[in-house]
Amino acid sequence: MVNNNQKDSSLPQWPEAAQTLMALMHAQGEVARLSEREQLFSSLLVSVNAVLWAFNWETRQVLYVSPAYERIFGRSAALLLADYNQWRDSIYPDDLEYAERSLAEVLHKGAVEDREYRIIDADGQVRWISDKCFINRQEEPGQPVIIVGIAEDITEKKQMETELQRLATTDVLTQSSNRRHFFECANREFEEARLQGAPLAFLLLDIDDFKVINDTYGHPEGDNVLQRIAECGRASLRRGDLFGRIGGEEFAAVFPGCAPDMAMQVAERLQQEIQRLSFSHGEQTFGITVSQGLTSLTPEDESLDSLFARADAAMYEAKRQGKNRIISA
Known part of the structure; x- marks a missing residue:
């Protein structure tokens, strides 16, 4: 006879079954959480x-x-x-x-x-x-x-x-090097030329009677003159030469590895290009000229300042001699 009160040992006891069920539910929860974490991780990576x-x-x-x-x-x-x-x-x-x-x-x-x-x-x-x-x-x-x-x-x-570098080193009006950037580069070229014993030339250029141009034709036309001068500089100088606007109507150039006779040829080419420029203002047309001072590195030069001073003196001598000319010092 079967005793109905006797427990079937083949079935898990309720506490054991509950524990097993809880373990399964916990495992499923962990799997779900892992899946959620994987989905979250995948979403983050995306x-x-x-x-x-x-x-x-x-x-x-x-x-x-x-x-x-x-x-x-x-x-x-x-x-x-x-x-x-x-x-x-x-x-x-x-x-x-x-x-x-x-x-x-x-x-x-x-x-x-x-x-x-x-x-x-x-x-x-x-x-x-x-x-x-x-x-x-x-x-x-x-x-x-x-x-x-x-x-x-x-x-x-x-x-x-x-763009920030361009703005920091470029003259906004003429798109050539500004004064600070020009002299930074020029000083590096000077030191390199002295170290290598290589030739180097320095040029200063000033537009003749620029105040008259501004007063007669207006500042916008004066700005146009400056821009065209800068274009002539980029077109006339050699690859590797430096060119920049260092003052109102004053430009400068450095010719690395350039002997004095070659430097004069470059300056003359620039002078001719500028002389060919023609400007129109209403019914009037006008041209421009420039005065240039040119000098070359010597063994006695200890800094770029000495070249700048000689070129500056030569440029003002060109002014005194009637303008529209190149004086070499």
């Missing part, structure tokens, strides 16, 4: 506008790249994971050697945080990348060397820096 990556140094294999890679580089992440050369092929040719060398430096430094190089995206546009990388140290010997990094698009920042 939203972050930077490329997270991991690279096996020994096998030259990209182990991971985040979704931003396809947005910033404009290339397939799957192709990159299959072939590391996809990264090399995206780099601007002039920057490839630096990008690879700076990546290798992480093996010795542990981290390289100042890597900046250019890439060419899928549309052929050049972009600037800031690509920090760190070595993932493995405690156990024989483990692969894994480099991890984060790459950001800094193109807008670079464009802003370039």
Whole structure:
């Protein structure tokens, strides 16, 4: 006879069943939370506008790249994971050697945080990348060397820096070097010429009767004259020569590696180009002339100031002699 009061030992006791059920529910909850965390992590990776990556140094294999890679580089992440050369092929040719060398430096430094190089995206546009990388140290010997990094698009920042540099070094009206930038560059050329024992010439140019032009035709026409003078300078000087506006109607030039006779030829070419200029104001037309003072580096010159002083004296001598001429000192 079966005793109905006897417990069936094949069934789990209620406390045990409850514990098992609670454990299953807890496990399901953990799975759900893990899934939520993975979804959150994936969402964060998608939203972050930077490329997270991991690279096996020994096998030259990209182990991971985040979704931003396809947005910033404009290339397939799957192709990159299959072939590391996809990264090399995206780099601007002039920057490839630096990008690879700076990546290798992480093996010795542990981290390289100042890597900046250019890439060419899928549309052929050049972009600037800031690509920090760190070595993932493995405690156990024989483990692969894994480099991890984060790459950001800094193109807008670079464009802003370039524009700020242009504004800081350029005369707004004539688009030639401003006084500060001109003399910074001129002093560097002076020191280099002295160090190398190379020739160097210095030129000052002043527009004749510029006040009369402003008073007769107005300041807008005077501005036009200044702009055309700057254009003549850019057209007449040699590649590597310096040219800038250093005062109201005064310009200066430096001719590195230029012997005195060649410097005179350049100054004469500039003088002729300026003499050919013609300006119209209403029914009136007019031309302009300039006076130039030219000098060359000598062994006695210890600073650019001495060349500037000689060229300045020569220029005023040209004024005294009737203007529209070049005086060499």
